[in-house]
Amino acid sequence: MADYKNIKGFNIQYLDSDPPNPIEGQMWFNSTTQTLKGAEAGGAPIGTWASGSALNTARYSLGASGTSNTSALAFGGANPRTAVTEEYNGSTWTEVNDLNSLRNELAGFGTQTSALAAGGYEPPGVTAKTESWDGTNWTEVNDMNSGRNDAAGFGLQTAGISATGAPATPTNVESWDGTSWTEIAEVNTGRAVASGFGIQTSGVIAGGDTPPVSALTELYNGTSWTEVGDLNTARKTGNSNGSGTSTAGLVYGGEEPAATGKTESWDGTSWTEQADLATARYRVAGVGTINSTLAFGGLTPTITGATEEWTAAPISIKTFTTS
Helix, strand or coil: CCCHHHHHCCCCEEECCCCCCCCCCCEEEECCCCEEEEEEEEEEEEEEEEEECCCCCCCECCEEEEEECCEEEEECCECCCCCCEEEECCCCEEEECCCCCCCECCEEEECCCCEEEECCEECCEECCCEEEECCCCEEEECCCCCCCECCEEEEECCEEEEECCECCCCCCEEEECCCCEEEECCCCCCCECCEEEEECCEEEEECCECCCECCCEEEECCCCEEEECCCCCCCECCCEEEEEECCEEEEEEEECCCEEEEEEEECCCCEEEECCCCCCCECCEEEECCCEEEEECCECCCECCCEEEEEEEEEEEEEECCC
16 A cells, blocks of 8 residues: 555655755644644645845835735835836836825735835825836826825826825825726725725735834725634735735734734635745835735834845645544
């Protein structure tokens, strides 16, 4: 009769901790917890952060768009207030054409070649300005209905959401259709510097400053917002540091009140703690998916241009029992 080694090609290992990057079908005995474990497809991802090339202009409270840890766009931010835009190709950041207006604390969404920058802080106060990126240039388009900074943004250049924000942590939400903004259903709890991810008709906002710092998570179904499972760690997460979809997302970094590198994954119902960022920071930007994310910039509390790449396999760890 075939044994486990002949079927899977390796023995059951005797380890003092779970392996950092198990593969599907791998099994091991954890001597610390005295449990037999294995890796199976699905469930919370198992991922790690690795260093990438730093931004050319270190900054915080910047906008971001992109689809993975090899395709990202960073724009605006503070150090001091800037309009600088940079593209990341998986190896290096390259400066491209600037935003038309210098601003920070802006919302961003879309891809590397098709993005939207909305709102933010532009002296002497918050702005409603919106700019569209075509892969080469930024063009001013229709303003938001109400100016705001530190809003959570998610979606595509032609179909996106800007939710809540500051000042005064409003509950209002606006939807972008590629031409204009429309007020839609309000969130249950207004907050600033929350994470957002998803698409125009199905998204999530999590954490933020209500005040105080919050762990609240709300799910949008295209019609209304519903409170769902809280983050494990309450924090001001950041206006641009969420990645993924409404059923598979990632939040990283933040302020609780000190800078943190904590990373959590979302499965549509609850949050699971993952490996921390190497550089704890807040006001960090990021883009991508639950399996491929890029985090960049922020405050440690000193200003940083550090970039980290998250890579995860859709594998979960199962503990075997006799039942």
